[in-house]
Amino acid sequence: KNSNAFENINTSSHRENISIYQFILRYKYFCVCLIGIMFIFVFHNMLNAYMIHAVRNLGGNSSHMGVAISIAAFSELPAMALFSKIRKHFKISSLIIFSCFAFTAKAIFTAISGNILSLYLVQLIQAFSFAIYTPASIYFVNEIMNEHDKFKGQAVITSFVTAAAVIGSLSGGIILDNFGVKTMLYFGAALSTLGTVIVSIFAPRACKSKS
Numbered sequence: 001k002n003s004n005a006f007e008n009i010n011t012s013s014h015r016e017n018i019s020i021y022q023f024i025l026r027y028k029y030f031c032v033c034l035i036g037i038m039f040i041f042v043f044h045n046m047l048n049a050y051m052i053h054a055v056r057n058l059g060g061n062s063s064h065m066g067v068a069i070s071i072a073a074f075s076e077l078p079a080m081a082l083f084s085k086i087r088k089h090f091k092i093s094s095l096i097i098f099s100c101f102a103f104t105a106k107a108i109f110t111a112i113s114g115n116i117l118s119l120y121l122v123q124l125i126q127a128f129s130f131a132i133y134t135p136a137s138i139y140f141v142n143e144i145m146n147e148h149d150k151f152k153g154q155a156v157i158t159s160f161v162t163a164a165a166v167i168g169s170l171s172g173g174i175i176l177d178n179f180g181v182k183t184m185l186y187f188g189a190a191l192s193t194l195g196t197v198i199v200s201i202f203a204p205r206a207c208k209s210k211s
Contacts, residue, residue: 023152029206030144033096034157036198037137038164040103043188044130045168047110053181060116068119072126079131086132092143093203095136100196102129107192111185144206 024031047054055065079086087095106125113119141153175184 018149018152023149023156026149027145027153027206027209029202029209030141030153031156033199033202033206034160036100036195036202037157038160038167039191039195039198040100041161041164042168042171042195043107043192044103045165046172046184046188047107049169050172050176050181050184053176054110054113054185055116055119057181058113058116058119060119064116064119068116068123071120071123072130075124075127076131079127080135083132083135087135087139091204091207092136092139093207095132096140096203097196097200099129099133099136100199102132104189104192104196105129107185107189111182111189140203140206144209 018026051068052062052065055061055068058064090098102125106122106129109122109125110119113122137157138154141157142150145153172184172188175187
């Protein structure tokens with residue numbers, strides 16, 4: 001009996017240690033989805049890093065930027081607090097897609113904002129973008145992955161978002177220096193739109209492939 005138990009533990013640990021290549025093959029739709037999510041977060045982090053330039057472009061200053069960031073932060077709280085109830089009424093892939101559309105709406109409206117007040121109003125979209133995405137991404141991984149792959153799935157999605165932060169800061173700085181703040185905002189909005197299209201196509205497929 002002891003030797004059987006040891007063999008079971010051995011087999012179980014073998015199953016858990018799959019390579020990245022095997023992970024990609026097993027969850028190919030999820031991995032394509034991550035590319036879309038990365039595109040969205042490139043702009044999200046680009047905007048966060050260079051928000052002061054967007055504010056100054058509208059005639060504002062660091063005080064206005066502080067207000068804009070505060071509005072975005074406070075708007076997240078209700079959606080995050082109520083997410084467990086929201087989750088019961090919608091598919092997790094639908095919530096992920098909805099949050100991506102909200103990210104893109106925020107990107108587009110930020111790019112076309114004509115004054116500080118409109119920028120303040122755009123910050124309220126954070127309630128439907130980041131506030132929904134953050135808990136939904138955890139449920140998304142848990143829903144589509146086998147039990148022993150969930151930890152790796154969370155690590156992979158976090159690494160893509162981290163990579164997006166680095167890419168967003170670097171590319172945002174380059175575009176800002178060479179082409180100006182408006183070009184950076186329009187570029188980010190286009191990138192976010194592309195990311196949303198990718199997620200909209202592949203998130204439902206990722207969920208179906210599990211079932």
